[in-house]
Amino acid sequence: MFFNSIEYLIFLPICFTIYWFVVQRNLKWQNLFVLVISYIFYGWWDWRFLSLIAFSTIVDYTVGIYMEKSSSKSQRKRLLWISLIVNLGLLGFFKYYNFFVDSWVASFDAIGISMNTSTLSIILPVGISFYTFQTLSYTIDVYRGNLKPSKNLINFAAYVAFFPQLVAGPIERATNLLPQFSRKRVFNEDxxxxxxxxxxxxxxxxxxxxxxxxxxxxxxxxxxxxxxxxxxxxxxxxxxxxxxxxxxxxxxxxxxxxxxxxxxxxxxxxxxxxxxNIAEFWRRWHISLSTWFRDYVYIPLGGSRGTRMYQLRNVLIIFLVSGFWHGANWTFVVWGGLHALFFIPVLLTNTNRNxxxxxxxxxxxxxxxxxxxxxxxxxxxxxxxxxxxxxxxxxxxxxxxxxxxxxxxxxxxxxxxxxxxxxxxxxxxxxxxxxxxxxxxxxxxxxxxxxxxxxxxxxxxxxxxxxxxxxxxxxxx
Incomplete structure (x- = not known):
């Protein structure tokens, strides 16, 4: 369902009316209603891919519960790796499988070796890059101790599938959005x-x-x-x-x-x-993604600490990964690489925080x-x-x-x-x-x-x- 469609023009006021006039008094019913309409919203495009969201939700919910129960850092790290492998594995298969196969074949063709490998007809699930990063923020924050794991599956599932930002963001942090499902919501006219x-x-x-x-x-x-x-x-x-x-x-x-x-x-x-300058641009463009990469990739790599070579390496990695996140095509990698090149002079002159x-x-x-x-x-x-x-x-x-x-x-x-x-x-x-x-x-x-x-x-x-x-x-x- 698209925001600029007749279906959504009908869907939104109906959901708004039921939400505030039927289920308002009970927080559990409100959250369950949000979950149901979020699945309807996403399933309107292709109901089959609801299973992916449900599977990712259950995996990360379970990982969070067991992380809290575990006192061993190594076990918590293994649980984090389960979340990373499952979520990034699904994203990689649906979004990048054909890209890697085609690139592999093209590299052999370039040196005169013909390969007959065929690719699958894989449909890219709408919004998979967005809700994957959203669920990963949850498990990473639980692992770091920045967030208590959710004990309510309905609340957590509603957080993962929250329909307004499900398919194209903003990529919400669990530390911001998830607690809002636990607080009573009263209609505010302003x-x-x-x-x-x-x-x-x-x-x-x-x-x-x-x-x-x-x-x-x-x-x-x-x-x-x-x-x-x-x-x-x-x-x-x-x-x-x-x-x-x-x-x-x-x-x-x-x-x-x-x-x-x-x-x-x-x-x-x-x-x-x-x-x-280009640093300011990235503080103002797609803020939810740029801050996600900053907090979960750039800073763990060392950020702006260390030698200039390490700083330049981290900048290059972050922009190339950001470009590749956008799509399975070398054009996006080059786009990310260009922004890295644009950013390097700003970093070298220490004007990135201007x-x-x-x-x-x-x-x-x-x-x-x-x-x-x-x-x-x-x-x-x-x-x-x-x-x-x-x-x-x-x-x-x-x-x-x-x-x-x-x-x-x-x-x-x-x-x-x-x-x-x-x-x-x-x-x-x-x-x-x-x-x-x-x-x-x-x-x-x-x-x-x-x-x-x-x-x-x-x-x-x-x-x-x-x-x-x-x-x-x-x-x-």
């Missing part, structure tokens, strides 16, 4: 209104911005070999806002939906395209230095996005080469398609809206709140009708 605001803004980011960008992105990337540099630059620019609107939009809808049910999820995006505040502070406009920093950082991110979008490394390199060589300054795709010039202006307005509200969680805070909400809803009902409905990009990860 929290619910805040949730509705996030849902509306998220739908605008997805339906109006991302899905409209997709029309141009698909056309430009499909015909890149016939287009000039300016048009290809526009294609990369539109993809940057397609993936941002798509993923930030999903996250905002997920966070807003959770608030309707009395839960608070972590913020996943914080205006990343206003970043002044810019912890919002750009320009309370000023209306940024300084020229800040403008240069933001444009330069966005340019690096833009080049990397080409690899993220392209179907192969070769096509990405060809796209970038043509973008840098074929310097004809005319935008061919602006004269084709729906509201082309107007749409480019709308992207600029969208950037302006985010800039003037960068101190807030979403634009519906501050002055003229209801006017802004009305305008966004009108745009949803008008421009949204003309955008092609697209699946959320991160569903494939």
């Amino acid at each position: 929290q619910a209104i805040s949730g509705l605001h996030l849902i509306v803004w998220g739908l605008f980011q997805k339906v109006v911005i991302a899905d409209s960008c997709a029309v141009y992105v698909n056309a430009i990337f499909e015909d890149y070999s016939t287009l000039n540099a300016t048009s290809l630059l526009l294609g990369a620019f539109y993809f940057a806002f397609q993936i941002y609107g798509d993923f930030a939009g999903y996250s905002n809808i997920a966070i807003g939906t959770a608030r309707l049910f009395g839960f608070d999820l972590m913020r996943n995006f914080n205006y990343p395209y206003f970043s002044r 810019h912890l505040d919002q750009v320009a502070g309370n000023r209306l406009l940024p300084s020229l230095r800040e403008v240069f920093q933001m444009v330069f950082t966005f340019g690096m991110v833009l080049v990397a996005w080409v690899f993220f979008r392209a179907e192969s490394v070769y096509l990405a390199l060809s796209y970038i080469k043509r973008m840098l060589v074929n310097l004809q300054f005319s935008i061919e795709y602006l004269s084709i398609g729906r509201y082309s010039v107007e749409f480019l202006l709308m992207i600029i307005v969208f950037i302006g809206i985010e800039w003037f509200h960068r101190q807030y969680e979403h634009p519906f805070i501050g002055r003229f709140k209801w006017i802004k909400i009305a305008v966004i809803i009108i745009l949803l009902l008008t421009l949204g009708v003309y955008s092609d409905q697209q699946d959320f990009i991160y569903f494939q990860f």
Whole structure:
């Protein structure tokens, strides 16, 4: 079931009504209801893969119980390894089996040895990368002693399968979300209104911005070999806002939906395209994933401690693993490697902890230095996005080469398609809206709140009708 579907438009108010008017008085019934609707939500796509979530849930629930009972560190470590092997084994099989087989065959073909190994027709379960990392955070935190294991299977199962963020995040920590299932939840009007605001803004980011960008992105990337540099630059620019609107939009809808049910999820995006260096970008982009890798991979490797060589090794590992997490394709590995290369100069100059505040502070406009920093950082991110979008490394390199060589300054795709010039202006307005509200969680805070909400809803009902409905990009990860 997709957030931008008619089914969800019917599903959400029904669940909200039952949750607050039928099962509100009993916490156990509330949690059981959340579990049931979460399984319905996920099973709407393919009910067969509910068995994977249930299996992972039971394994990690059991591991947590036995960890608490064990006084031996070695036994606790063996239990942790059981969780790691089961969860990463399932993720590896469903997501990476064909990739490894194809890469193995291709490596032998390159040296003239033909192999007839065939791959399986494996369907990638939606959201497996997200709920796998979510359950792993639980067992790792229990192992470290940062969290008491859950004794209530219903609560734990509801935490693993919590429908708003089940298929594309945010990747919640057990230390944050799981205790919320043990606390009585009372309807809070302010929290619910805040949730509705996030849902509306998220739908605008997805339906109006991302899905409209997709029309141009698909056309430009499909015909890149016939287009000039300016048009290809526009294609990369539109993809940057397609993936941002798509993923930030999903996250905002997920966070807003959770608030309707009395839960608070972590913020996943914080205006990343206003970043002044690549380290700041990664503190603002997909925050739940970047902090997950920081806490469970980067710091255990040694983090920024030790010699420069160890620090550089850790940075390279973390970005390559992050790239590979996104998909079973060498394009994602290169994308991660590029970000590692972008990050290294920041690390070597000890500026990776700079810019912890919002750009320009309370000023209306940024300084020229800040403008240069933001444009330069966005340019690096833009080049990397080409690899993220392209179907192969070769096509990405060809796209970038043509973008840098074929310097004809005319935008061919602006004269084709729906509201082309107007749409480019709308992207600029969208950037302006985010800039003037960068101190807030979403634009519906501050002055003229209801006017802004009305305008966004009108745009949803008008421009949204003309955008092609697209699946959320991160569903494939």
